[in-house]
Amino acid sequence: MKPPKPATSPEMTWPQRFLIAAVLAWFGLLILGPAVALVRRAMEPGIGRFFAKLAEPDAIESLWLTAKITAAVTVCNTIFGIGMAIVLVRQRFWGRRLMDGVLDLPFAVSPVIAGLMLIILYGPRSTIGSRLSDMGLPIVYHLPGMILAGLFVTLPLVVRSVAPILEEVGSDQEEVASTLGADWWTTFRKITLPTIRWGIAYGSALVVARSLGEFGALLVVSGNIIGRTQTATLYVHDQVESFEPHGAYVMSTVLAGLSFGMLIALEAVRNRTHRQEYGAEESQDPSVERKTIRPTRRH
Amino acid sequence: MSSTSADRPVPLGGLLLRWSCLSYLGVVVLFPLTAVVIRALSAGPVRLWKEIVNPFAWHAIRLSLTTALVMVAISVVTGTATAWVLARYEFPGKGFVNALVDLPFAVPTIVTGLMLVALFGPSSTLGVVLSGFGLPVIYEQSGIVLALLFVCYPFVVRSVQPVLENLDPAEEEAAATMGAGRWLIFRKVTLPALVPSIVSGAGLSFSRALGEFGSVVIVAGNRPLSTKTAPLYVYGEVEGFNVDGAMAVSLVLLTCSLISLVAASKLAERQG
Known part of the structure; x- marks a missing residue:
């Protein structure tokens, strides 16, 4: 699957070996070392203590809340992400460029600032916030606020994974289908959906990974009340603050393991997308590969 | 591209979809x-x-900008080197490294903080050795740079690597035939082709680093006028119900972040 490499002599010179060694050393010190150190710290008191810590009610509750938020965020942003990608690529209307720009804004906004925005809009002192909480629907410091924070932070991911594929494929097949009398829903189900399904899978996997690990926005929005509004990442923070490093290390290891799993899943999906979209041949156009493979990095 | 569907009036379903999506956004x-x-x-x-x-806010903003700049300066070199090694050489463990380059994007930022404390912190061997040399990392400003280096590691690598892999070897070979040394070829032929991707990776890293919170909160120790970065300051002000202060610093951060993103993409376009 790799593009042809420039001819390099099989025998490496010493400067080349030195460069490889330097890169490996840097990678080991910066990425691998810390990851291994974390797992070792979590396992230090023994595997029994590890699971005992994880089985504590606070830890279980926090994982459950994280699961709920992740599920809600993934469902909403996947459905609307597909919709927004279709609107963005297939429709021409006034304000489309603006929509394109606004879509990427969450990438430029610090998570803490995202939380601050929600507090300003829905906080107890704002008009909307106090109105909604009078109606029995408090947003900030409660689950809806945390879901909104997750939605904000992960909004671009599915759109940016699906839109390039839609653009690449073009609308010819969809045109044919509608000329043959298929209504838009049939066209979507039979033509569009099969083409973009791996893009959707890739985008939603990114959403899952990102919302599992979201911290800054949630910290600002949640008020951090134990048991009720504590997610797994907030639990880690809480354990650090209360000088319980072992609990923090244990939960961090679980989160790191989950995200590592997502990384492997993403790798698999990425290979599938590539194979499906471009067949067995190698893609000649580098931008094609970059668009499908690294959708999050398009700004 | 294909504009045929756009020229026709949009059916009702399409309008409905458009408006629901725009409302959601x-x-x-x-x-x-x-x-x-x-x-x-x-x-x-x-x-x-x-x-x-206000001196506290000003210091926090300056600290965020400086640490981000230092990180970008280091990351540009290490990232390009990593991309180069991954694209050009075969060596044992290459697949493993290539897969794990994305790890910082997948790992929650607060977990990043704990990883760094576990390896470099005062209770680890490495941490003790480093402080013995008078170079404590964790809870210092250098710790912030370290956290940013971890978090932003993939940006430059992943923007340079595909360009390097798809680079036409003919020019380099031509230069070599004409007797140019490796270093000269790299400087005069390869590097100019890589500059746009390096710049765009650097811009993304810088923007990300300005807003980084989770890892810094664990690693930096959160001391005002010393290790409190702008996002930490914003959080502190929100907690202290000083929304105006939080908002002012947020606006500065947002502006810097947007400028760096736009400048990087413009520069990359012009160079490319």
């Missing part, structure tokens, strides 16, 4: 942003300026 992204802008306008520029030049 409005509720999730645009409303909160507008709320901040309205709130900022009602506070007035004088009030905001006072909040920005």
Whole structure:
């Protein structure tokens, strides 16, 4: 699957070996070392203590809340992400460029600032916030606020994974289908959906990974009340603050393991997308590969 | 590209889809942003300026900018080197390294913080050795740079690597035939081709680093006028119910972040 490499002599010179060694050393010190150190710290008191810590009610509750938020965020942003990608690529209307720009804004906004925005809009002192909480629907410091924070932070991911594929494929097949009398829903189900399904899978996997690990926005929005509004990442923070490093290390290891799993899943999906979209041949156009493979990095 | 569907009037279903999607975008992204802008306008520029030049806020902003710049300077070199090694050489463990380059994107930022404390912290062997040399990392400003290096590691690698892999070897070979040395070829032929991707990776890293919170909160120790970065300051002010102060610093951060993203993409376009 790799593009042809420039001819390099099989025998490496010493400067080349030195460069490889330097890169490996840097990678080991910066990425691998810390990851291994974390797992070792979590396992230090023994595997029994590890699971005992994880089985504590606070830890279980926090994982459950994280699961709920992740599920809600993934469902909403996947459905609307597909919709927004279709609107963005297939429709021409006034304000489309603006929509394109606004879509990427969450990438430029610090998570803490995202939380601050929600507090300003829905906080107890704002008009909307106090109105909604009078109606029995408090947003900030409660689950809806945390879901909104997750939605904000992960909004671009599915759109940016699906839109390039839609653009690449073009609308010819969809045109044919509608000329043959298929209504838009049939066209979507039979033509569009099969083409973009791996893009959707890739985008939603990114959403899952990102919302599992979201911290800054949630910290600002949640008020951090134990048991009720504590997610797994907030639990880690809480354990650090209360000088319980072992609990923090244990939960961090679980989160790191989950995200590592997502990384492997993403790798698999990425290979599938590539194979499906471009067949067995190698893609000649580098931008094609970059668009499908690294959708999050398009700004 | 294909504009045939765009020229026809959009069917009702399409309009419905458009409006529901635009409303969703409005509720999730645009409303909160507008709320901040309205709130900022009602506070007035004088009030905001006072909040920005408050010594604590000013120090936090400067610290964020400096640490991000130092990180970008290091990351550009290490990232290009990593991309180069991954694209050009075969060596044992290459697949493993290539897969794990993305790890910082997948790992939650607060977990990143704990990883770094586990390896470099005062209770680890490495941490003790480092402080023995008078170079404590964790809870110091150098710790912030370290956290940013971890978090932003993939940006430069992943923007340079595909360009390097798809680079036409003919030019390099031509230069070599004409007797140019490796270093000269790299400087005069390869590097100029890589500059746009390096610049865009650097811009993304810088923007990300300015807003980084989770890892820094664990690693930096959060001391005002010493290791408190701008996002940490914003969080502290929100907790202390000083929304104007939080907002003023947020606006500065947002502006810097947007400028770096736009500048990087413009520069990359012009170079390319």
